[in-house]
Amino acid sequence: MNIELTDVTRTFGRNKAVDGVSLAVGPGVFGLLGPNGAGKTSLLRMLATVLPPSSGTVRLLDKDPGRPAARTQIRRRLGYLPQNLGYYPSFTVAEFVEYFALLKEMPAHQVPKAVAAAVEQVDLGPRAKARLRTLSGGMLRRVGIAQAIVNGPDLLLLDEPTAGLDPEQRVAFRTLIRDLGQRATVVVSTHLVEDVGTACSEVALMAEGKVVFRGTPDELTAQGEGHEIGDSPLERGYGAVLAASRKQVAA
Amino acid sequence: MNDPSWNEPISGESRSAATDDIDLDRVWVNVAAEVWRRHPGRLERTAARLLRSPGLARALFTTPSLLLPWLIASAVVLAVGALTQVGAGQPLVWLIAPAVAAVGIAYSYGPGLDPAWELSCSMPVSDRLVLLTRGVAVFAVNAVLGLIASIATLATHAAQPTITAQLTFAWLLPMTAACALALAVAVAVRSAIAGAGAGVGAWLTLVLAHSATDYGATDGAGGVLSAAALTSAITDANLYLPYLAVAVCCAVIVLFATRPQRGLL
Numbered sequence: 001m002n003i004e005l006t007d008v009t010r011t012f013g014r015n016k017a018v019d020g021v022s023l024a025v026g027p028g029v030f031g032l033l034g035p036n037g038a039g040k041t042s043l044l045r046m047l048a049t050v051l052p053p054s055s056g057t058v059r060l061l062d063k064d065p066g067r068p069a070a071r072t073q074i075r076r077r078l079g080y081l082p083q084n085l086g087y088y089p090s091f092t093v094a095e096f097v098e099y100f101a102l103l104k105e106m107p108a109h110q111v112p113k114a115v116a117a118a119v120e121q122v123d124l125g126p127r128a129k130a131r132l133r134t135l136s137g138g139m140l141r142r143v144g145i146a147q148a149i150v151n152g153p154d155l156l157l158l159d160e161p162t163a164g165l166d167p168e169q170r171v172a173f174r175t176l177i178r179d180l181g182q183r184a185t186v187v188v189s190t191h192l193v194e195d196v197g198t199a200c201s202e203v204a205l206m207a208e209g210k211v212v213f214r215g216t217p218d219e220l221t222a223q224g225e226g227h228e229i230g231d232s233p234l235e236r237g238y239g240a241v242l243a244a245s246r247k248q249v250a251a
Numbered sequence: 252m253n254d255p256s257w258n259e260p261i262s263g264e265s266r267s268a269a270t271d272d273i274d275l276d277r278v279w280v281n282v283a284a285e286v287w288r289r290h291p292g293r294l295e296r297t298a299a300r301l302l303r304s305p306g307l308a309r310a311l312f313t314t315p316s317l318l319l320p321w322l323i324a325s326a327v328v329l330a331v332g333a334l335t336q337v338g339a340g341q342p343l344v345w346l347i348a349p350a351v352a353a354v355g356i357a358y359s360y361g362p363g364l365d366p367a368w369e370l371s372c373s374m375p376v377s378d379r380l381v382l383l384t385r386g387v388a389v390f391a392v393n394a395v396l397g398l399i400a401s402i403a404t405l406a407t408h409a410a411q412p413t414i415t416a417q418l419t420f421a422w423l424l425p426m427t428a429a430c431a432l433a434l435a436v437a438v439a440v441r442s443a444i445a446g447a448g449a450g451v452g453a454w455l456t457l458v459l460a461h462s463a464t465d466y467g468a469t470d471g472a473g474g475v476l477s478a479a480a481l482t483s484a485i486t487d488a489n490l491y492l493p494y495l496a497v498a499v500c501c502a503v504i505v506l507f508a509t510r511p512q513r514g515l516l
Contacts, residue, residue, distance in 0.1 A: 048373040075375040086366030088313060094287040099313065099367075102306035103374040116283035120276070128287050147370070 001026050001062075002155050002185035003047060008056035010042050010209075017042040018053070019209035029181035031200035031217070032189040033238060039209040040189040041083050044159050047187065048080040061154055076105055079153030083160050085144040089133035093124050093143050096132060100147040118150040121176060123169075137164035145173070149180065156186045162195055174199040197221075197234045205241050212245040306376040307384060314385040315365060316358040317392065325351050325396055333400040344400045345422035345486065346458060352393035352426050353433035353450025357443045359385040364443040379509040382438070386505075390430050394423060421486030428494040429454045431501035438508045461485050 003025040010018040018039045032040050045051035046058060049065045061077055063070040087096060097118055101111045119128050122142040132140065141164045148156060158177070162170045177186050177199050190196060196203050197217045205213040205220070213220060217234060224236030227243070291299070291308075299308035315321070328351050332343035360382045362368045371378050401422075429450045437446025461484040 050369065050372045072375045072377075075373060078373060080370065080373045082369045084369065086369060088366055095289055098289055099309055100370065100374070102309045103371065103376045105304070105306055105375045108305045112284035112288040113280060116280045116287055119287070120280060120283065125283065128283065 002060065003187070004057075004059040006057045008043075008046065008053045008058060010039075010046060010051065011054045012042075016209050018046070020056070021206075021209075021211050022056075023204065023211065023214075025185055025187065025202070027181065027183060027185050028201040029177050029186045029188060029199050031196035031203040032187060032206065033191075033193065033196055033203060034206035035242065036191075038206040040206055041159055042209075043206070044080075044157050044187065044189050045082075047155070048078065048082075048157050049075060050080075050082075074155075076151070077154040078104075079148035079151065079156040081144045081148045081158045081161055085140065087132045087140060087143065089131065091132050092129050093119060093132065093135070093146070094128045096143055097146045097150050101150045104151045106151055114150050114152070118146040121149060122146045123172060138166060138169060141165055142169070145176075149176075152184075154184050156180060156184055157189075158187065159189045160191070161188060162190060162192055170195065193235045193238050194232065197232070205238065207242055207245045208249060210245075213241045302384065304376060306374070307380060310371070310376065310381045311384050311388055314359050314388060316355040316389050317385070321355065321358070322392065325355060325393060329396050329400040330403075333403045336404040344397060344404060345425075348393065348397035348400070348422055349426040349429040349454045350451045352390060352397070353429040353454065354447040355389045355393055356386055356430040357433040357437040357446030357450060359389045359434075361437055361443050361446075362441050382505075382509055386430075386434055390427075393430075394426065397422065397426070424491055424494045424498075425454070425457075425485065428497040428501075431498040431505070435501035435504040435508075438505050458485060 001024045003023060005021055005023045008018060008021045009016065021039075021043060032043070034040050042051065046053050047060065049060070049071055058065055060074045063074050065071045065074050088099075091099065094115055097115045098111055101114055101118075102108070106114060116128075119125055122145050124139065124142055124146065127135065127139065132143065135143065141161065145158070145161055148158065156177075161177075162173055165173060174195065177188065180186050181199075181201065188195065188200065200217060203213075203215065203217055203220055204211050213223070220237040220241065221233045222237065224230065224233055224238070224240045227236045227240035229239045229243075230236035291305075291312075295308050295312050298311055299305040302308055302311070311317075328347060329344060332347045335343045358364060360368075365371065368378075371381065432453050433446045433450025435446075436449035437443050440446070458481075461481060
């Protein structure tokens with residue numbers, strides 16, 4: 001298992017962002033769904049070793065990220081796209097991706113080829129020498145994806161990766177993560193249910209910091225039988241699980 | 252080029268066979284890697300060798316307050332200070348150098364300032380190491396700029412060797428304290444503006460406090476404070492220990508705030 005979480009909690013003051021989450025995830029594309037404030041980003045930041053959990057145990061790539069040496073090893077094999085990608089406006093696409101390849105401690109001689117491959121994979125080849133300040137939001141998102149995959153990560157964490165992408169790019173992106181999921185664990189946090197339906201082999205739905213559903217997209221779809229809110233079967237499943245969860249909390 | 256096959260027309264079948272043998276994507280990636288390759292400058296290559304990390308060297312050269320506009324601004328401010336000192340005899344270099352350096356230090360790293368801070372925190376190159384390397388680099392650059400400005404003003408105080416020595420060197424220790432304070436506040440509060448404000452504010456408070464205390468030592472020219480009196484007061488050897496103590500305390504705060512988190516994570 002590349003991700004093993006046991007009873008992980010994260011609090012910010014009195015607010016419990018993540019509340020006793022236990023998960024074990026192996027290779028494949030894992031979708032993390034949930035409404036705003038469900039705790040997806042906090043969970044992803046913990047998996048990215050940016051945020052420590054308040055309690056519980058985390059194991060990533062069979063290592064304990066609590067130990068500095070192990071954490072460094074994990075980070076070398078990690079790809080992370082944060083929700084808010086910061087960028088240096090004067091950098092070119094290739095320079096930005098190269099910067100993070102170097103920070104990921106890739107051997108210097110492998111970096112140019114890895115950068116070229118990552119930039120090509122997100123279809124930004126023609127804009128490789130363009131300054132980031134000249135790119136659209138969707139293109140910047142793709143730059144973020146390129147830096148995340150540049151080191152060929154074994155654990156890829158993507159927070160809202162399709163935000164700002166046009167439909168054609170989203171289709172290409174889903175193909176890309178399906179390919180990456182053949183050998184790595186890809187965790188995709190998203191609001192867009194259709195991304196999960198087409199790209200993910202497994203899905204977890206979070207609400208109020210808890211995982212309230214875990215299964216395949218088909219199983220989530222099956223939850224929606226008889227539920228009327230939602231445009232697609234998967235959306236109805238999503239809505240039904242959330243409604244049941246809210247009812248349970250209210251009770 | 253004696254191979255006759257070069258002159259033969261290529262049939263559709265053989266063209267297809269040829270492209271089957273060559274992975275064009277792979278070829279293109281190799282070409283693109285060469286075309287897009289960035290060639291680091293001599294300084295960056297030297298830093299990479301010294302730091303034993305191309306990533307750390309690259310992070311060093313993307314320090315927001317080491318970028319060209321910052322460097323030019325710092326040089327201009329200190330040059331204006333030196334010119335004013337030459338013209339009016341007021342000791343502006345040592346007065347402004349700690350504040351300029353403190354702002355630069357606070358603006359070297361942190362959330363809200365370094366755009367890629369969140370990403371940097373998930374990188375194997377330690378963000379603490381990046382912070383400290385950038386801090387040292389900004390301090391060194393400002394110290395060199397300040398020393399140059401001080402040396403440029405030597406002529407005005409050639410007759411006063413004590414003041415000359417103070418102008419050239421004595422501000423380094425107060426500058427260290429101001430920079431350390433700026434860094435500690437910036438890291439603890441996670442705000443470059445707060446750090447810069449603390450560094451500059453503390454330095455101004457110190458200068459103004461001494462100005463008020465030593466106001467009796469005016470040169471009688473319209474109440475203008477004696478340059479020598481203020482310089483001596485702020486760079487007094489008795490203050491070296493407090494400056495050093497502030498710098499050490501702030502360094503401890505920085506090290507604590509950026510410690511690698513053990514235990515849970």
